[in-house]
Amino acid sequence: MRKIIIHINYLFLLAILLFVTSCEHEVLISEDPEEIVDDKVRIEIFTRADSYKLPVTKGLNDENTVGITPWILVFKGNNEASATFVEAVQAFELIGKRYVLLTRQPSGTKYHLLILANPQSEFYYGDADSGYEFEIESFTANLKVGVTTLSEACSNLLTEPLAIPAQSVVPYSGEGETIPMSYLLEVDEINNSTRIENTDGSSLLLSRVVSKIAIVNAASNFDFTGITAIVNVPRQGQLHKSDGAVYNTSGLTELRYDASYSSPLIATSAVSGGQSTADKPIYLYESPVSNNTYFIIQGTYEGRNYFYKIAIVDDNLTLMNLVRNKLYTFTINKVHGPGFDTVADAKVSKPSNTALDYSVLVDDSNTYEIIANNDYYLGVSNSVFFAYTNETAEYEAFRVITDCKTIFPNSNKISDERSLADYAYRLVSPFGISIAGAGSSDPNVTPVNVEVKNYLQFYDEFQFNQEGTALRQNAYITLKLGNLEKQIHINQRKAINAGGETIQYMPTTNRDPQYRKVNYTCLSGYVEDNAVYSPKNWIKLRPSSGEERNDTDNITVDDGAIFIEVLPNPGTDTRNGIVYLTTIDNNSSSGMATQRIKIDITQLGNNISVN
Structure with a gap:
């Protein structure tokens, strides 16, 4: 009987220890987002993806996804460009909604909230050499409180770089891969009445860091089979563009299937009246005309396979910038002659836009x-x-x-x-x-x-x-x-x-x-x-x-x-x-x-x- 009582006591003590341990563990790992420090305010975030165009285009579902926990970078100052860094905070999810805990800030000056959604694994700052994880320590290591300006931050906060060359890769086309987006919101103060939304109560429309491109063939005398390469493509993009200038990167790369161009990078799909790449979107970082970005496409003309070089030009054959969050649809209406037998010859040639009866539609969500x-x-x-x-x-x-x-x-x-x-x-x-x-x-x-x-x-x-x-x-x-x-x-x-x-x-x-x-x-x-x-x-x-x-x-x-x-x-x-x-x-x-x-x-x- 004594042994039974001893065993019961041991079991009882063990149960108490387990209970205490579990309670301690719960206290250690629990982060109740409703427990707000006195100098912090909890603000709900209302955002959604701005459309590439209206009407909405079909592509990867993930191009419209806005992650539940964006980063908010706060800058202080009446002048947007010279406003200085205050803090970086990641939003959190609570019952399916987005919230962020920001430090309370008084009125008397302007505050600029830079929203960075859908972050990649790392961001780069000013170059393509060193990547930093998205965490507070990484931001404060590069952005100095009270010193780094919003203009400097926007110029230097960059995406992960593409490889040189980038083989069998189209940016943001992978399964479940979301596109980085951003928005800059100005507020008069930061307190419990601050709203991260439009003044009419609607959600902020975030802008993607990339443009979207589709090539469509409507020429009856040409069979468009695919995009072989995209040349002189910027490796990186700014996470947010604070001015109207198109980001001019010196680091360019080429997107292709492999070194021998044995297969199209992007194959076309049959559509009514021709072929199209619209269901396999091409996402490219902003590129000014000085980069000379161009496509090598391939197809069959009069029974023979040819390669054509296509420059980024408008209907008047004027070179165009590629701008973020715009959709560019290049439509081939008629082919007037043969292209080139090899990719190498097509690359060194003048663009074939004059050999193609060509039209361009630029859709701007703005x-x-x-x-x-x-x-x-x-x-x-x-x-x-x-x-x-x-x-x-x-x-x-x-x-x-x-x-x-x-x-x-x-x-x-x-x-x-x-x-x-x-x-x-x-x-x-x-x-x-x-x-x-x-x-x-x-x-x-x-x-x-x-x-x-x-x-x-x-x-x-x-x-x-x-x-x-x-x-x-x-x-x-x-x-x-x-x-x-x-x-x-x-x-x-x-x-x-x-x-x-x-x-x-x-x-x-x-x-x-x-x-x-x-x-x-x-x-x-x-x-x-x-x-x-x-x-x-x-x-x-x-x-x-x-x-x-x-x-x-x-x-x-x-x-x-x-x-x-x-x-x-x-x-x-x-x-x-x-x-x-x-x-x-x-x-x-x-x-x-x-x-x-x-x-x-x-x-x-x-x-x-x-x-």
Whole structure:
């Protein structure tokens, strides 16, 4: 009996020890994310992947994946470029949501939150030699608190380098391999009320570090079999681009199947009317024209196999930069002659674009301003429209895009508020938003036409409330789709004199529409091509410095000012051109909220008075 009692006591003591040990172990490994230190605040992160294009393209599902635990790098300073590093923190998951614990920061200066999602195993800093794991110690070893600026960090934080050459490898095409993405958000302070989201409550649209490329053959006299090599490809990309310049890397490589080019790197798939690589996406880091990036493709022409060298050029055979988060679709419409028998000969030849009847479609997700809920999105090509005209005229003011498939009986409409502006504008058509088909994966695009009269400018700028504050919100077109709502500001100014004028879009206190200054903070602009009036020949985009630049039809600035110079009109007829500007939303509480402006410019002929 004594032995039994002793054994029972041993078992009881052992149970107590196991219980104590398990409790101790639980305390040691438990990291309760709800236990927040006094100087920390927990902030939920609302992000999703920006589309490569709208409508959404099909490719790897992982190109749209945003990891649950991105890194947040905090910088402090009113000037974005010179803001200095504060801390690096990785987000965590709690009940399927993203949160981050940031150090509380007071108001009085700006804070810039650099979001880095889908990190690779390592990041590189300033070179392709030394990799660092994504951890706090690695960031603080390279980014000095209070010293390293945001501009320096963005220039030096790089992806893992590709090999030289990179054989049987297409970046980010592996199973489950996600694409690094980024976003820069500006906030006034960091506390419990800080939101990592857009000012309208929608999720931030993260931008991928790579462009996406597809080559399609629609030529009946050519059988496109694959991409043999991609040459002069940048080995690395910036994790985030803080300016408009295309990252120019000196480290280039070649993507190919093997040294003897025994097989295509990317084989085509049969599609209606030809062959395509669209289902095997090509992801490349940004590349300026100076890199001379090109493709070697192969196919059968008149019964023989040939190799063709294809440069990155537009429809006018002008070299193009490859820019992140854009989709480039190169379509071969007709082949005019044989290529080369070997890859080596094709490489040293001039590009075959002249031997190929060729077209290029560049889809830019930034061409739409998007709001979204969990079910669908609603986007517009621009949320501000300016008509420079002396006459009553009808315009395509903007386009609406949505992937919504739900029929809302009472909340699908497009409307105006013309009575507030003495009927100086009106919605012409349509009065509802076209939704996507039930069985379609593509969204619907709806052009919206608006009539603008030549006195709208006075209502746009000279309306005041009882406190004497100018109202700039009385000429709007309103979109309503389910619980999503978007407004587009309609504006008018006088037509441009035949002698030429310069319109200044810049931060200004001017509110008089008769002066050619308009209060917006600009980031970039471009002139839309038009075969009828050739506006790129007579509309020139200039920086505020007035310096001569080669990019007068596509410009990026860092001081918020873009001058639109309209050259003299030598003819007697009026002419038209369209300019798009990307600007910072002046009415947003966040300095990083952007909006697009469409400017439809009418210039008078030299026998027509401006008055």
